[in-house]
Amino acid sequence: MYREGLLGSGSRDVTVYTSSLKDDAEIFRETILAMMVHLNELERLGAVPGESAARIRGVLRRAAAEGIGGGDGYEDVHEYLEARLIEELGPEGGWVGLGRSRNDHVATAIRLRLRRLMLLLARDVAELRDALLRRAIDLGEELMIGSTHKQPAQVTTLGHYLLGLDELSGDFLSTLLSNYCLVNKSPLGSGALAGSMVGADRGREAGELGFVGVVENTVYATGSRYFALSTASSVVAYLTEAGRFLNNLQMWLMPQLSYVDVDPKHLATSSIMPHKRNPATVEVMRARIGEAIGHLTAMYSILRPLEVGYELDLQEATRHLWEVMGIAMESTRMLADVVRGLKVNSPAVSRDLSAFPVTxxxxxxxxxxxxxxxxxxxxxxxxxxxxxxxxxxLDPAAVVRGKRSMGAPATMIESARRRLEQVEKFKLAVDSMLKAVSDVEDEVLGGSG
Structure with missing residues (x-):
């Protein structure tokens, strides 16, 4: 539809190859939200007749309810939606293209989708923290042999390890919310590069979508993916660091050590060796974290050679962002489930406390x-x-009890209880933020007009 005036009909093979429509299913609803708000602004400005705006909104609402389907011959979700509008309403449907570009609309849709995923991930990490803290309280006095260089080092507790992972998770949540402030700004109304003569009130559009600010410079607003790269980088950094705990789990689960047990549902056996208890969940999770690193590397590789401004390469980077977020949410939930079933095998730990000079x-x-x-x-x-x-x-238990300095094993249970209260408040705050986002978006789709 877009190309016919200048270039004529295109090749279906080429269109399918360059199309982002399959990936755009992730932001279908968010693209409609951006279109609706832009249409509302055009109507307020008197640029689009009210009757036309109402009919266009009706088609867009039906499309949002039905979801994306078909559309193999379209370049992207924007062309698909415009074609549907014109098919149902005739030339009147073409009003939606006034004063807008796919560039600012897709940047808006990505930010809308990403901010929701960030809040969902924050909720998942908070639940992981809840599991870590509760298990740390339960296991706070269960001795473990801590290691450095994969060698027996000092006596500690499993709760001490769990609280370390919890503190990492708390630091990540601070970083995630900082990135949320970066993401939660509106590029809508920027046009393709240098703005539009229509004169949309970009601040008003931002407010209607529940953004807390506007990405001011129109070149930066449409062509930059720093917000996505920064978010993905922090998420992958967290996964990488948290994934190191998986290596400890695998080591502790080795029959030669047997320091811990997990719920058998997270284990698998061999097709030929009946005695095997393979840590399947740990292994797959570790591989998925490796995939997340690969997706982040792809984003860097795609973005690095581009000029400032929009290029179609950017659409290829977006799918990797969704993969990173999906891996993070799924892995965080799975790790929380592993932690909830974690137990210390005290006889095995006692055996090696006697065997190695860990005091x-x-x-x-x-x-x-x-x-x-x-x-x-x-x-x-x-x-x-x-x-x-x-x-x-020295007596290992007495050594642990005797260390009362901040962060030492003996202080962990008190620390876990304090942190647990903070996590409960954090979960309520994130739930409130999610509700606010949902309410704003539902208002756009379901509002009068």
């Missing part, structure tokens, strides 16, 4: 303090006793 550091500290000798001298003395197999360590 050596504390023994050296105690020797230094009690004998008033330099720590390095005490360190050497303990090392020599280990070498001679004469080491007599």
């Amino acid at each position: 050596a550091a504390e023994t050296a500290e105690k020797l230094s303090l009690e004998e008033s000798i330099p720590f390095r001298q005490a360190h050497r003395a303990v090392a020599e006793s280990i070498k001679k197999r004469e080491f007599r360590g």
Whole structure:
């Protein structure tokens, strides 16, 4: 439809190859929201007759209710919707193209969709935090052998590990909400690059869609995907760091250690070896995180060579954004379920507490303090006793109980209870934000006119 005036009919094969319609299913509803608000603004300005605007809104509402279907011959969702309007209303349907570009509309739709996904992800991470904190309270005194360099290092608790993952998750939520403020700004009304002569009130359009601000510069508004790249980068960074805990889980689940147990639903067996208890969920989740890294790398690779302004490459980057968000939400929910069923195998831990000198550091500290000798001298003395197999360590449980400094294992249960209260308030706040977004969008689709 767009090309016929200048270029004539195109090749179906080429159109299918360059079309984003399949990917646009993700933002179908959001594209209609942007069209509706733009149409409302055109009507307010007197640029579109009220009767025409009302009929166009009716078609768009039906399209939103029915969803996208067919449309193989269209370049994208914008052409598909305009073609439907003209098919149902005749030339009158073409009013919707006045003072707008696919460039500002798709940027608007992506931001609308992304802000909702960010809030849903925030809710999922908050639920993960809830699971981590409750399990940390339950397992707060269950001893574990902490490792560095994959070597037995110090005695700690499983709750201590879980609280570390919780603190990471809290830091990520702060980053996610910072990115939410970046995403929740409107590019609508920017046109293709340098604005439009129609004179739409961009601030009014932003408010109607529930955005908290406007992306002011029209070149930046239409051609930049910094908001998407920044969000995807922070999400993948979180997945990468949180995924390191999966490596601990897999190690702890090895029969040679058997420090923890998980719900059997997260295990699989072998088709030939009946004894196998493979950590299937952990392995698949770790692979999915690797995929997320790949999708982020694709986004960087697509965006890097582009000039400032819109190019069709940008549509190819968007699908990777949705993949990153989908992997993050699914993996976070799955990890929360794993954590809820996590148990410590105390006999196995006790076995290795006796086998390895994991209280050596504390023994050296105690020797230094009690004998008033330099720590390095005490360190050497303990090392020599280990070498001679004469080491007599401290009681592991007493070591854990004796550490009361901030962040040490013995302080974790108190910390978990405080954090749990904060998480409950956070979940209520996110629910309120989600409701506000839904209310605004439902008003646009269901409002009078």
